[in-house]
Amino acid sequence: MAKESNFKNMTLTLFTVTLLASxxxxxxxxxxxxxxxxxxxxxxxNAISLVLPEFDNQPSAESFTRNVDGGxxxxxxxxxxxxxxxxxxxxxxxxxxxxxxxxMVGFLPDGTIHAIEVISHKxxxxxxxxxxxxxxxxxxxxxGENPKDFKLSVKKDGxxxxxxxxxxxxxxxxxxxxxxxxxxxxxxxxxx
Amino acid sequence: MSQxxxxxxxxxxxxxxxVLLLGMCPTLGTTTSAINGLGxxxxxxxxxxxxxxxxxxxxxxxxxxxxxxxxxxxxxxxxTMVDLSMAGFLPALHAQLGLFIPLIVVxxxxxxxxxxxxxxxxxxxxxxxGLGxxxGFAFALTLLGLVRELLGSGKAFGISIYSDTYxxxxxxxxxxAFIALGYLTAIMNRLSKK
Numbered sequence: 001m002a003k004e005s006n007f008k009n010m011t012l013t014l015f016t017v018t019l020l021a022s023x024x025x026x027x028x029x030x031x032x033x034x035x036x037x038x039x040x041x042x043x044x045x046n047a048i049s050l051v052l053p054e055f056d057n058q059p060s061a062e063s064f065t066r067n068v069d070g071g072x073x074x075x076x077x078x079x080x081x082x083x084x085x086x087x088x089x090x091x092x093x094x095x096x097x098x099x100x101x102x103x104m105v106g107f108l109p110d111g112t113i114h115a116i117e118v119i120s121h122k123x124x125x126x127x128x129x130x131x132x133x134x135x136x137x138x139x140x141x142x143x144g145e146n147p148k149d150f151k152l153s154v155k156k157d158g159x160x161x162x163x164x165x166x167x168x169x170x171x172x173x174x175x176x177x178x179x180x181x182x183x184x185x186x187x188x189x190x191x192x
Numbered sequence: 193m194s195q196x197x198x199x200x201x202x203x204x205x206x207x208x209x210x211v212l213l214l215g216m217c218p219t220l221g222t223t224t225s226a227i228n229g230l231g232x233x234x235x236x237x238x239x240x241x242x243x244x245x246x247x248x249x250x251x252x253x254x255x256x257x258x259x260x261x262x263x264x265x266x267x268x269x270x271x272t273m274v275d276l277s278m279a280g281f282l283p284a285l286h287a288q289l290g291l292f293i294p295l296i297v298v299x300x301x302x303x304x305x306x307x308x309x310x311x312x313x314x315x316x317x318x319x320x321x322g323l324g325x326x327x328g329f330a331f332a333l334t335l336l337g338l339v340r341e342l343l344g345s346g347k348a349f350g351i352s353i354y355s356d357t358y359x360x361x362x363x364x365x366x367x368x369a370f371i372a373l374g375y376l377t378a379i380m381n382r383l384s385k386k
Binding site for chain 1: 224250253254255256257258261262265266268269272273276277279280281283287290344345359361364365
């Protein structure tokens with residue numbers, strides 16, 4: 001600290017500091033890259049197996065994507081003994097109370113919803129986060145319903161979905177995401 | 193100042209949250225539950241300790257006019273390391289804390305301790321200062337998170353104490369953070385006056 005600042009030592013110091021910082025960050029990045037990817041994949045694979053009936057292929061290896069409404073939908077086809085038994089769709093909505101919500105929706109070949117899991121959300125703890133499975137019965141009501149004759153919007157808007165108390169916006173967003181997945185499935189010609 | 197008072201000052205006398213009122217953004221934003229508060233507090237502790245030690249080490253070779261940019265680069269590096277490590281090894285907690293981890297960079301406490309303490313003291317004293325301040329911060333965040341979680345959703349560290357239908361939702365939401373923080377600060381002031 002006692003030294004005097006001049007152009008040469010200021011430049012040299014900043015150069016050294018930033019060089020060392022970027023080198024150490026590069027090292028940490030190379031070291032954590034694997035675990036971060038593993039954690040992401042584990043989350044996705046776990047969600048897939050939760051929303052579909054039992055399958056024996058690798059849905060994440062056969063996945064494909066479509067660009068819809070300014071975002072990306074990822075499809076994970078599931079098969080058992082070579083026969084398609086359903087399709088998991090990673091869908092999204094940007095209408096959440098606090099931004100984007102990502103869901104994994106499992107469809108049976110006839111378009112019936114098998115189950116839904118929340119992948120990530122930023123909704124209010126204690127209110128909107130009741131959309132997570134296990135925190136309330138909100139997501140149970142979708143099980144076994146075919147959106148063909150189950151209107152995916154909250155009852156307040158004339159649909160068939162019971163909204164989470166005090167979380168109509170989160171419930172609407174949830175329906176929006178599921179509807180987006182269903183429309184995409186129909187467009188792809190069913191979950192074959 | 194003995195090393196012991198140097199360490200304990202962060203808890204009560206100069207507690208960063210309740211006395212200095214520094215770092216309010218993560219304090220209010222992440223304390224919706226005790227676990228979140230603890231995770232945030234420990235991440236900040238790590239950054240504080242590491243940044244304090246490194247800055248105390250290099251304080252004599254950094255020219256005074258570029259010390260702030262140098263400190264910020266050092267702090268930002270440690271924050272990014274914490275961010276990457278948490279994403280890799282504690283994905284659930286990382287998803288909860290989200291944006292607030294990178295925001296440790298702009299936490300006034302970290303730069304404040306670097307400028308006020310580490311740049312004038314030895315490595316050992318800076319280490320203890322960082323540890324004391326960090327743990328004081330973690331303690332404050334955990335306490336605030338615990339109060340909010342208990343009043344808001346009837347839980348403590350995720351364990352249900354009473355049914356959450358009786359919880360006061362306002363404590364989970366942003367206004368409750370201010371209310372709880374105000375009362376806790378008042379209680380801490382009363383206790384430290386004695």
